[in-house]
Amino acid sequence: MTQPSPVPDRPAPQSPDPTSPNRSAPPSSPGSPGAVTPHDAVGLPAPGASATPPPDLGAAGNPPSPPVPDPASTPRHLGTPVPFAAPPRDRDNTRLAVTIVVSVVAVVLLCGGGFFGLGAALVATGNELYKQSRDAAAVFMTDVADxxxxxxxxxxxxxxxREVTLDEFEREWDPLEINAFQLDNPRDTGDGSFLVSVRATSATSAPMDISLTVSMSGSTMKMEVCGWEAE
Incomplete structure (x- = not known):
């Protein structure tokens, strides 16, 4: 009796290694899930799809607030005028103007005060010269009357x-026998001298008018009698 021959064992089918580089993926149709298209290969959006992703509406469905710029990174445009802002004032020019005004006022006041002081000094000097001239004439006539x-x-x-001696002076004035007199106000001659009119009286003769010339002495700087004349 003949026994049947043994059938050789067939190798079990091996599962394809997913990591094998030579594995070829089965082709898939463009519309099937997981299909790789040429646009996906180069990172381009598929035809008919929007290139910009839709905005994130957040949990409540409202668009998020715009980002707040960082002040340190915000560019500053120097020299750009601010709309409706008041123009800046030049403080240096203001100070200069104030300084000029104050200086002009000070000069005017000083000059005005100087002119006023000079005028007052001239008036006071003139009045003093009149007084000294009258006093010098009064002293002279008092000695004569005495x-x-x-x-x-x-x-x-x-x-x-220097021109008239004491004897000559006495011979001229002693015969007049003047015992009283009256003085008028001095008159300025314009050459630095003053004329003082004297009304003199005598016990033996009629009243007489004498004109005395009074000038300032260069040595004593006082007003002194420098001449006389009968009117």
């Missing part, structure tokens, strides 16, 4: 005393 002719001679200015 008979103190040497004292009257001493009150004369130096130029007259």
């Amino acid at each position: 008979g103190a002719l040497p004292a009257a001679y001493d009150s004369l200015c130096e130029p007259v005393k």
Whole structure:
């Protein structure tokens, strides 16, 4: 009796290795899930699809707030005027203008005060000269009326005393016998001298008018009698 021959074992089918580089994926249709298209290969959106992703509406369905720019990274445009802003004032020019105004006012006040002071000084000097001229004439005539002719001679200015001696002076004034007098206000001659009119009276003769010339002495800087003349 013949026994049947054994059938050789067939190798079990091997599962394809997913990591094998030579594995070829079965082709898939473009519309099937998981199909790789040429646009996917180069990173381009598929035809008919939007290139910009839809905005994230958030949990409540509202668009998110725009991002707040960082002040440090925000560009600053120097020299760009701010709309409706008041123009800046030049403080240096303002100070300069104030300084000029204050300086002008100070100069005017100083000049005005200086002119006023000079005018007042001239008036005071003129009044003082009038007073000194009258006083010098009064001292001279008082000595004459008192008979103190040497004292009257001493009150004369130096130029007259160099020309007229005491004896000559006494011989001229003693015969007049003047015992009283009246003085008028001095008159300025314009050359630095003053004329003082004197109304003199005598016990033996009629009243007489005498004009005394009073000038400032260069040595004593005082007003002194430097001449006389009968009117």
